[in-house]
Amino acid sequence: MSEASSNARRELIRVENLSKNFGKLRVLQEISESIREGEVVSIIGPSGSGKSTFLRCLNLLEKPSSGRVIFEDVDLSGKHVNVDKHRQKIGMVFQLFNVFPHLTVRQNITLAPTLEKKLPKDEANRRAEELLARVGLLDKRDEYPDRLSGGQKQRLAIVRALAMDPDVILFDEPTSALDPEMVGEVLDVIKALAQTGMTIVIVTHEMGFAREVSDRVLFMDEGRIAEQGSPEDIFKNAQNPRTVEFLSKVL
Amino acid sequence: MQLEKIPAILERYGMVFLEGLGGTLWFSLISVAFAVFFGTILAVMRLSRVKLFEGFVDVYLWIIRGTPILLQLYFFWLGLPRLLHMELSNETCIVAALIINASAYVCEVIRAGIQAVDSGQTEAAKSLGMSDFNAMTRIILPQAIKNILPALGNEFIVMVKQTSLASVFFVHELMTAQKTVQSATFQPMPSLIIAGLIYLAVTTVLTFCLRFFERRLHKSERSIV
Helix, strand or coil, rough: HHHHHHHCEEEEEEEEEEEECCCCEEEEEEEEEEECCCCEEEEEEECCCCCHHHHHHHHHEEEEEEEEECCCCHHHHHCCCHHHHHHHHHHEEECCCCCCCCCCCHHHHHHHHHHHHCCCCHHHHHHHHHHHHHHHHHHCCCCHHHCHHHHHHHHHHHHHHHCCCEEEEEEEEECCCCCHHHHHHHHHHHHHHHCCCCCEEEEECCHHHHHHCCCCEEEEEECEEEECCCCCHHHHHHHCCCHHHHHHHCC | CCHHHHHHHHHHHHHHHHHHHHHHHHHHHHHHHHHHHHHHHHHHHCHHHHHHHHHHHHHHHHHHHHCCCCHHHHHHHEEEEEEEEHCCCCCHHHHHHHHHHHHHHHHHHHHHHHHHCCCHHHHHHHHCCCCCCHHHHHHHHHHHHHHHHHHHHHHHHHHHHHHHHHHHHCCCHHHHHHHHHHHHHHHHHHHHHHHHHHHHHHHHHHHHHHHHHHHHHHHHHCCCC
16 A cells, blocks of 8 residues: 555544553553554564554553543543443454353354344344354354364454454454464455455564565564554665564564 | 260251251351352452442451451341341341351452453453443353352351351251250250251262362363353
8 A cells, every 4th residue: 555545544543642651661652653444554573562562552451551542533541431332343353362262153253242232133143154154164153162273263253353343453463372383374364354455453473474464564662663664664674773683583 | 975865866856956957058048149149249349440349348358357257246136236226136137247247258259250260351352342241241250150159159068057156146047956955955965966967967968069060060161151
């Protein structure tokens, strides 16, 4: 995506001077950044650089110490904001899947839409089956998650998020806890999702993936976005010595 | 020790012991049942991150767990009628005290059970936009029950023994029955031994049930609900 067309798109998330402290530790330092509709943004960087914390601040799973997170023109960090309502539009996929073990595959998907969006049961079920078919899990719909492999659990977690019809999905190292042979199947699902025009923010260690599907790559270091640009800029032409050093270690 | 008198006493006063046992089980059951209700509320308050609620529960636990239950029974027996300005039966006062007491322990059991559920589950529920209430009732509690139920069974067994303290106030339960028989027969040891054997039988059966139940819970990785 060229710079011009990406600027033309609606701003979905805007972060202003976002800081986060854990006790005395400053994890995020005055970050300002925007995510536009339809963008696929990868966040890379060394461990402890604040990537996951930054991502978790975007849906207020982590409460910012200062600064603002504005989603679709609403300041989520403001007082008297019903964060739950807005979170319905911000899907999230976790490193450790966090599927609900006491619910069947299908119930994992239908619970939140029927409870929070009052979607009729049969429609929720129909939609769940549609989504499960999309990720090749339809035959598992009545199983419990303990019968699924890691890759299958993560695919379930992705469609569970999709069932809420979010405007953006946040991925927090979605393949880091997977056996190597299962990484591909999950990345394929995310890739297919990117092709549908879904807005995606993904924290990842899969550099090949970041390079291939991202519109933009953010390199984080010590709680700041140290460098950003197109995959081309970052992976072939990094300017910041920290970026160069990091990439030389992981590539 | 006049043990040879046991059969005769049993024959004559068997019903007294049985009725006493009935009272014991009834008081235990009703105390634990209400304690589960109040304990759940207290546990949720304790985990609410609302300072006022947290403080209230902390003080409650501090007092109840830091004073002897017998003192609490006296306190309610004497204090509750005055506080409410009405006539209350001994049973009512004692059951109220038992509930207040057990709620503290059940609160801790439930809190521990809730906290043992992986925090990722709450995060997943919240990330889907679920309200705190729905996340708690649909995601966390159904999983916490697996941790909570065995401990609640234990609490019930403890309660079966604890209700014996109510005999101080001549509330109708097994230990009071034992006292009654003692004073009717002028034979302290036989009725003590009979009551002891009944307690042992009940706690043994309950312990076995609990073990069986726990094993079944462990077998299925899923929740039982």
